[in-house]
Amino acid sequence: MSDADLTIALRGVVKRFGDQYAVKRLDLDIAKGSFFSILGPSGCGKTTTLRMIAGFEQPDEGHILLEGQPVEDVPPYRRNVNTVFQSYALFEHLSLFENIAFGLRRKKVAKAEITRRVGEMLELVRLSDRAKAKPRQLSGGQRQRVALARALVNLPAVLLLDEPLGALDLQLRKTMQLELKHIQREVGITFVYVTHDQEEALTMSDSIAVMNLGELQQVGNAEDVYERPANSFVAQFIGISNLLDATAERDGVKLASGLSLPAAVPADIAPGSSVCLSIRPEKLALGPPGDGRVSVEGTIVESVYMGTVTHYVIEIAPAARMIAVAQNTEDASGGNRPAVGSRATLSWRAEHALVLAS
Amino acid sequence: MSAVTAERKRRTGFDRPRFLWALYTAMCLYLFVPILVVVIYSFNSSKSLQVFSGLSFRWYRTFWNDPDIKNSLVASFEVAAVTMVVATILGTLLAFGLVRARGRLGGSANILMLLPLITPEIVTAVGLLLLFGLVGTPLSLKTIMLGHITFSISYVTVIVRARLSLLNREVEEAAMDLGATELGALRLVTLPALYPAIAASALLVFVLSFDDFVTSVFTSGAGTSPLPVRIYSLLRVGVSPEINAVGTTMIAITLALALGLLPLTLWRRNTEPPAPTVPAPE
Numbered sequence: 001m002s003d004a005d006l007t008i009a010l011r012g013v014v015k016r017f018g019d020q021y022a023v024k025r026l027d028l029d030i031a032k033g034s035f036f037s038i039l040g041p042s043g044c045g046k047t048t049t050l051r052m053i054a055g056f057e058q059p060d061e062g063h064i065l066l067e068g069q070p071v072e073d074v075p076p077y078r079r080n081v082n083t084v085f086q087s088y089a090l091f092e093h094l095s096l097f098e099n100i101a102f103g104l105r106r107k108k109v110a111k112a113e114i115t116r117r118v119g120e121m122l123e124l125v126r127l128s129d130r131a132k133a134k135p136r137q138l139s140g141g142q143r144q145r146v147a148l149a150r151a152l153v154n155l156p157a158v159l160l161l162d163e164p165l166g167a168l169d170l171q172l173r174k175t176m177q178l179e180l181k182h183i184q185r186e187v188g189i190t191f192v193y194v195t196h197d198q199e200e201a202l203t204m205s206d207s208i209a210v211m212n213l214g215e216l217q218q219v220g221n222a223e224d225v226y227e228r229p230a231n232s233f234v235a236q237f238i239g240i241s242n243l244l245d246a247t248a249e250r251d252g253v254k255l256a257s258g259l260s261l262p263a264a265v266p267a268d269i270a271p272g273s274s275v276c277l278s279i280r281p282e283k284l285a286l287g288p289p290g291d292g293r294v295s296v297e298g299t300i301v302e303s304v305y306m307g308t309v310t311h312y313v314i315e316i317a318p319a320a321r322m323i324a325v326a327q328n329t330e331d332a333s334g335g336n337r338p339a340v341g342s343r344a345t346l347s348w349r350a351e352h353a354l355v356l357a358s
Numbered sequence: 359m360s361a362v363t364a365e366r367k368r369r370t371g372f373d374r375p376r377f378l379w380a381l382y383t384a385m386c387l388y389l390f391v392p393i394l395v396v397v398i399y400s401f402n403s404s405k406s407l408q409v410f411s412g413l414s415f416r417w418y419r420t421f422w423n424d425p426d427i428k429n430s431l432v433a434s435f436e437v438a439a440v441t442m443v444v445a446t447i448l449g450t451l452l453a454f455g456l457v458r459a460r461g462r463l464g465g466s467a468n469i470l471m472l473l474p475l476i477t478p479e480i481v482t483a484v485g486l487l488l489l490f491g492l493v494g495t496p497l498s499l500k501t502i503m504l505g506h507i508t509f510s511i512s513y514v515t516v517i518v519r520a521r522l523s524l525l526n527r528e529v530e531e532a533a534m535d536l537g538a539t540e541l542g543a544l545r546l547v548t549l550p551a552l553y554p555a556i557a558a559s560a561l562l563v564f565v566l567s568f569d570d571f572v573t574s575v576f577t578s579g580a581g582t583s584p585l586p587v588r589i590y591s592l593l594r595v596g597v598s599p600e601i602n603a604v605g606t607t608m609i610a611i612t613l614a615l616a617l618g619l620l621p622l623t624l625w626r627r628n629t630e631p632p633a634p635t636v637p638a639p640e
Binding site for chain 2: 054056075076077078081082083085086087089090091092093102103106107150151154
């Protein structure tokens with residue numbers, strides 16, 4: 001990717017608060033027009049990263065390039081970037097119209113054009129009939145859409161979103177996820193979306209950067225980070241993963257109980273080093289193994305019926321438990337499901353067992 | 359059936375006790391009868407303070423033709439207006455400092471700021487008198503203003519600070535994010551959010567200063583004294599119904615001020631832009 005295709009580039013960015021590192025040597029490339037998520041648990045440095053791009057925090061080291069230009073010394077009001085805040089931060093004393101027009105008025109845009117562009121934005125977020133209302137008269141979802149419109153109307157190079165759906169209930173969040181994705185495709189502006197919700201990131205993003213403790217763990221699309229996690233943190237943080245502590249061998253791993261399992265060991269992991277074996281629950285099958293599958297015997301210690309699927313917890317060795325997800329198809333109803341306490345065979349394809357440095 | 363009715367009756371009784379109206383009336387009488395007496399007797403035609411003998415504006419005329427009282431009224435206005443402006447500005451700035459400034463100074467400044475509120479006014483007033491004597495400042499309306507500003511700042515700071523600390527910092531960041539400079543964000547977003555608190559404290563300070571007696575007595579000099587001080591010196595000579603007229607005028611001024619702020623808020627509500635004309639979807 002050439003630098004011309006990048007809206008944002010972070011080069012060795014470091015941010016400290018006192019003697020604590022909020023962000024440690026971060027390098028990030030964000031492509032023009034993409035929906036880019038920064039995903040991580042609270043305190044991982046994702047919001048700090050966003051605030052540095054917006055200009056509310058200055059990096060202690062490194063450079064932030066916005067459309068190729070370094071912006072460390074540019075104040076927030078002169079960056080071609082707009083933010084949707086977690087608290088929405090609407091101007092309570094102004095009407096919806098004036099909230100959305102705020103940025104355009106600062107840029108001294110002509111009155112007629114302000115009326116036209118704000119009108120279009122109100123249309124986009126479906127609030128045309130509420131133009132004169134004050135923010136406090138709106139519901140949570142409507143306030144969220146005003147915050148979005150207020151930022152988008154300025155047609156920034158990048159729109160920064162700081163957990164914008166965090167305050168909404170589950171149902172509304174799902175609707176807004178789709179709506180955000182739809183709006184992003186329509187306006188074609190680069191979105192940088194900060195969230196701790198892995199499902200949200202997987203649903204909406206073109207690219208996901210996973211962060212932990214101020215460090216970048218992995219960058220990739222949804223399938224990359226889910227199917228091919230770079231390390232045990234990513235495997236654990238995104239989706240459910242069966243992680244077993246093990247020791248690397250030449251062409252597999254050995255569990256603490258002595259059980260050896262075949263798996264492809266990456267070249268950079270030396271035999272004898274301690275690793276994690278990671279297998280996604282839905283890649284595990286219960287019942288007689290097919291050809292070429294790895295299989296182990298175990299005891300079902302727990303079964304949780306969840307509607308479309310059932311989760312089984314299977315103990316394959318002392319202190320080594322795995323979760324398997326089975327579809328509740330017509331054959332697997334009622335008494336046909338394996339009972340707790342019974343023996344079961346677990347099997348998977350060797351390529352779905354990942355050996356990760358721990 | 360009867361049990362249900364009984365319960366319903368009991369619940370209604372709990373929601374709205376029958377003695378509530380009596381309590382309310384008693385409270386209103388307690389609060390307003392003394393004021394009402396002053397207002398009614400200010401229109402009395404005779405000099406009596408016991409018998410109302412007919413409607414007349416006689417005492418207002420006396421008051422109007424009494425240059426001393428009129429000068430005092432003007433002086434009170436002057437002191438209250440200057441106190442209001444200066445104390446509101448200083449108090450608001452102090453509130454910003456206390457909420458926004460980091461560092462150790464904040465804690466002690468916080469306590470110092472509250473001291474004037476808990477110090478008996480007489481102590482502050484005597485202190486001011488001694489200080490002015492020590493510095494050699496002749497007592498005048500200016501010294502009264504200084505005295506009033508001293509205790510008024512705390513009221514402004516307490517009210518504005520409460521509002522300011524509730525204000526989300528992200529709102530100012532949002533303004534800057536949308537192209538406003540630091541000062542622009544302050545003017546366009548922070549001050550409008552603080553406006554009710556600033557207006558309320560300004561009004562409070564005006565009223566406090568307008569009818570302050572203790573500080574005024576100690577810091578006023580040989581010249582014109584503010585109205586409360588003037589009224590007190592009149593009482594020493596003997597109660598004249600003229601005082602009722604003066605009192606009624608003061609009540610009217612205070613009421614007018616409070617009502618004067620009302621249209622201001624209404625005006626703000628009506629300054630929204632007209633609804634945008636959205637082109638109809640084709």
